[in-house]
Amino acid sequence: MLDTAPFQKADALTASRHYAAASAAVCLRQKGKSVSSETTPEDWSALILRVRDTQDKAAFAALFRHFAPRIKGFLMKSGASATLAEECAQDVMATLWQKAHLFDPARASAATWIFTIARNRRIDALRKSRRPEPEELTWGPEAEPDQHEALELSQDTERLGEALALLPQKQRDLIERAYFHDLSHSEIATETGLPLGTIKSRIRLALERLRHKMS
Amino acid sequence: MTIRHHITDQLLMGYSAGQLPEAFNLVIAAHLSFCDECRARLGAFDAIGGALMGECDSVAMMESSLTATLDRLTQPAPAPRLRRKACKVLPAPLVDYVGGDLASVKWRSIGMGVRQAILPTDAGATARLLYIPAGQKVADHSHRGMELTLVLQGAFSDETDRFGPGDLEIANDDLHHQPVAEEGPDCICLAATEAPLRFNGLLPRLAQPFLRI
Numbered sequence: 353m354l355d356t357a358p359f360q361k362a363d364a365l366t367a368s369r370h371y372a373a374a375s376a377a378v379c380l381r382q383k384g385k386s387v388s389s390e391t392t393p394e395d396w397s398a399l400i401l402r403v404r405d406t407q408d409k410a411a412f413a414a415l416f417r418h419f420a421p422r423i424k425g426f427l428m429k430s431g432a433s434a435t436l437a438e439e440c441a442q443d444v445m446a447t448l449w450q451k452a453h454l455f456d457p458a459r460a461s462a463a464t465w466i467f468t469i470a471r472n473r474r475i476d477a478l479r480k481s482r483r484p485e486p487e488e489l490t491w492g493p494e495a496e497p498d499q500h501e502a503l504e505l506s507q508d509t510e511r512l513g514e515a516l517a518l519l520p521q522k523q524r525d526l527i528e529r530a531y532f533h534d535l536s537h538s539e540i541a542t543e544t545g546l547p548l549g550t551i552k553s554r555i556r557l558a559l560e561r562l563r564h565k566m567s
Numbered sequence: 568m569t570i571r572h573h574i575t576d577q578l579l580m581g582y583s584a585g586q587l588p589e590a591f592n593l594v595i596a597a598h599l600s601f602c603d604e605c606r607a608r609l610g611a612f613d614a615i616g617g618a619l620m621g622e623c624d625s626v627a628m629m630e631s632s633l634t635a636t637l638d639r640l641t642q643p644a645p646a647p648r649l650r651r652k653a654c655k656v657l658p659a660p661l662v663d664y665v666g667g668d669l670a671s672v673k674w675r676s677i678g679m680g681v682r683q684a685i686l687p688t689d690a691g692a693t694a695r696l697l698y699i700p701a702g703q704k705v706a707d708h709s710h711r712g713m714e715l716t717l718v719l720q721g722a723f724s725d726e727t728d729r730f731g732p733g734d735l736e737i738a739n740d741d742l743h744h745q746p747v748a749e750e751g752p753d754c755i756c757l758a759a760t761e762a763p764l765r766f767n768g769l770l771p772r773l774a775q776p777f778l779r780i
């Protein structure tokens with residue numbers, strides 16, 4: 353259910369310091385060429401921002417090693433052959449490079465954003481129905497989101513992943529079928545049982561700020 | 568624009584998963600263009616997709632894969648040109664389907680002053696724009712499947728409620744309704760219908776071949 357639970361605004365200064373520290377940490381690990389399982393969701397966002405800002409191929413390679421095998425797994429679970437999934441996973445990563453300027457860490461975590469690219473590639477590859485996108489909301493390159501918002505969103509997203517893992521099997525199966533298989537819309541669960549309210553509220557704030565800047 | 572009628576969780580999840588017919592996707596994309604509330608909720612459903620993808624069993628990429636992809640990378644795409652809103656009534660995804668603004672819509676009269684334009688989508692559901700003069704009733708009909716109606720201009724009311732600009736009515740096969748356009752600006756809607764409508768009067772039934780629904 354998408355309840356609109358209010359959330360506490362964390363101390364912006366502390367949070368942005370934390371974010372800067374996380375970014376610095378990933379830079380160091382990158383230089384030492386050891387991106388390990390310690391890499392956190394904020395780190396993945398920081399890597400996409402490095403691709404965006406400096407076309408950093410080392411950052412891209414780190415993203416590729418982590419996400420490409422998961423995208424391939426996702427596509428195969430959706431019914432693609434290994435060959436098709438391999439080809440599409442490469443396309444998805446190339447699209448990440450091309451469209452890095454559209455990544456907004458205050459509105460989507462790295463994993464969320466990469467999912468949307470993989471989903472779109474899957475629609476083409478498996479000849480599913482065309483899916484028009486809503487009107488774009490784009491900010492100029494100079495208008496950066498607050499870093500603490502991005503940090504909080506990726507932490508919410510991580511918590512969502514944990515909640516997903518704890519769902520009762522039956523509920524979980526229904527959600528998986530909705531995302532991986534052809535489940536007719538009337539069969540899709542109306543309630544996920546997941547705490548989506550905080551993520552929704554946070555994205556809503558980011559959208560309001562964006563609208564404000566655009567007007 | 569005060570929107571009172573939103574997309575259901577069920578449809579938003581289907582849109583996020585990319586599992587809906589094209590006509591439904593179009594109506595949802597149009598509503599999302601007006602509604603930050605639903606856009607934010609969609610973000611939450613996309614996050615579920617991201618979490619599920621993250622938990623998929625990884626399948627190793629071929630050895631040459633990273634090098635091959637790195638070789639493909641060229642300059643990033645130029646900064647996106649803001650798709651300028653070409654039309655006050657139609658949101659950007661509809662401008663794409665119509666091929667221009669409201670003046671580009673190829674309306675066909677379907678009687679009683681009502682006009683419609685079928686938009687090209689794949690099978691599974693039909694999308695059309697409807698133009699209903701202020702004060703006009705739409706033929707009494709019921710549904711075999713789901714019907715989504717998004718108000719773009721003006722307003723209509725039926726047995727269930729009033730629907731103004733940005734509002735989305737979701738009618739299931741149990742709803743038998745007769746929408747009436749409000750006085751004021753003429754009512755323009757985008758409707759997606761899962762299965763052919765069933766009209767409940769003689770005249771509309773005769774008109775059905777022209778409706779292409």
Ligand SMILES: [Zn+2]
Nearest residue numbers: 573574602605
């Ligand atoms: Zn809405």
